[in-house]
Structures are given as C-alpha cells and as structure tokens.
Amino acid sequence: MNASTHGALKLGVNIDHVATLRQARYPNLLDTHNCEPDVLTAAIACQNGGADSITIHLRSDRRHIQDADVFRLKEHIHLPLNFEMGNTPEILAIALRLLPREACLVPESRKEITTEGGLDVVGQSSELRDTVMALRGAGIRVSMFIEPEIKQIEASAKLGAEMIELHTGAFANAMGANQTQELERLESAAREAHAFGLQVNAGHGINYSNIALIRDVRPLSDLNIGHSIVSRALFIGMEAAVSEMLALMNPSQPPQE
Numbered sequence: 001m002n003a004s005t006h007g008a009l010k011l012g013v014n015i016d017h018v019a020t021l022r023q024a025r026y027p028n029l030l031d032t033h034n035c036e037p038d039v040l041t042a043a044i045a046c047q048n049g050g051a052d053s054i055t056i057h058l059r060s061d062r063r064h065i066q067d068a069d070v071f072r073l074k075e076h077i078h079l080p081l082n083f084e085m086g087n088t089p090e091i092l093a094i095a096l097r098l099l100p101r102e103a104c105l106v107p108e109s110r111k112e113i114t115t116e117g118g119l120d121v122v123g124q125s126s127e128l129r130d131t132v133m134a135l136r137g138a139g140i141r142v143s144m145f146i147e148p149e150i151k152q153i154e155a156s157a158k159l160g161a162e163m164i165e166l167h168t169g170a171f172a173n174a175m176g177a178n179q180t181q182e183l184e185r186l187e188s189a190a191r192e193a194h195a196f197g198l199q200v201n202a203g204h205g206i207n208y209s210n211i212a213l214i215r216d217v218r219p220l221s222d223l224n225i226g227h228s229i230v231s232r233a234l235f236i237g238m239e240a241a242v243s244e245m246l247a248l249m250n251p252s253q254p255p256q257e
Ligand code: PXP
Pocket: 014, 057, 084, 104, 106, 114, 115, 145, 165, 202, 203, 204, 205, 206, 224, 225, 226, 227, 228
C-alpha cells in the first residue's frame, strides 16, 4: 500500500536543537525572551511550513528546552504539543500543568547527547503505571518511546498507553543488509502494535535520505524529526526545511499551499 491509500504521514518537528544552540550562548538565563535563536519563532516557522505538531523534551538537566519555553509555546502556537518527558515527579507535575496534547515517556540519562535507546517499559512498568494513569486522567494522550520489540509493545499496551513511538536509531545507524533488517524489525513491530490498537509513531535519526525507506513502513502515523530538519534550516530556513521534509514523507500528495 502507498501513502494515498493510507492517509498522509504526519510530521512532528522536534525543536530541542534550536534551544541547544541558544543555550550554547545563554546557558544560565531563566527568561528566554530575546535570546537567539528563539524557539517560539522556530515553532511558528514549523507551523507555517506545514508541520502537524511540535515536539519538545524538557530534560531534568534543562540542557536545551527551559520551563519558560514550554509554557510560551503552549500559549502562542496553534499546533499540538508533544511533550517528551522522563518519568520523574518533577517533570510529571509540569506536564500536568502544561496539558500538552501528548506526552511521550522517554528514558533519560545525564551523559547521553540525545535520547539513546528506548524506554524499558517491561522493566519499569510498576514505576510507569501511576504516571500513565495521571497523564491519561488529565486528558493527555500517552506514548512510549520504545525499541521495536514485541515485549515492549505488549507492556506499553497493558499499561494503557494509546501510542508508541518506535525508536528508529538502529535503522538510521545501519547500512546495507543490516538496514534492511532493521526496517523489517520496524515493520513487524508497527504491525504488532497496530494489532494491539496502538497508534504507531516513529523517530530518531530520520533524515532527508532515509525518509525514502521509512515512509513505506506501515502502519505509521507520525514521524518526530529534529536534528536533520534543524540542520537543514540553517541553510534554507525552517519553513522550507519543514515543507521539504513533508514533501519527501508524502510524495504522492499534492504540495501544501
Ligand atoms: N523522538 C524522540 C522520542 C526523541 O527523543 C528524539 C530526539 O532524540 C527524536 C524523536 C528526534 O530525533 P532526531 O533529532 O534524531 O530527529
């Protein structure tokens, strides 16, 4: 099946790296107004480029996105927010105040440069249960960022998540036959998750080249893409970088006006 028989793939743009660039110059500021590059301006450009949602990760160490950013984005953009979060009481309390459309539970370790590996939902199910219930109770849709493994999918469904986000990092780092193998793992995981009634999203390491392979995985709903879009935006602007990615995601769809 192709995109036209399946509904268009949706794009969530992860703008954490815009904040990474800002923090390189302004590491200690609490008030992020007037600091370049501005994440709200970036989000509005993503919106104008046709993005379907904005993804942000408020890390416990606040290395990129800051508390002020998340509330400013919620107030000023029309697009839904996908709030990536580690499972800590502090960040959960912020999610419950922010009320994003979606929260995606991710693993977090202080040493990693970006989120590495999926969440171990099987091993952490007792710690995750209350968090999922609290988020869902507040009307927030819950996703789990997991490796494409049946046991993690099953555990996510059992805990009451409505969505999973398949970690595409192994696919993005693989080459040749290994990449084909990783693509097959993603495909069979997507089918399994769909059979559990879960919405299937994917993200990490997706770029303007490997999108040609990922876009044919079915069933997939949203792709959350950050680094490649922010990098491309340096040269052609955010709006154009977003619409270029959207055109590659859904090649059979007419370009957006
Ligand atoms: N999805 C999740 C859950 C992430 O944590 C990230 C960032 O690591 C992304 C998507 C975007 O990944 P990338 O920046 O490699 O496109």
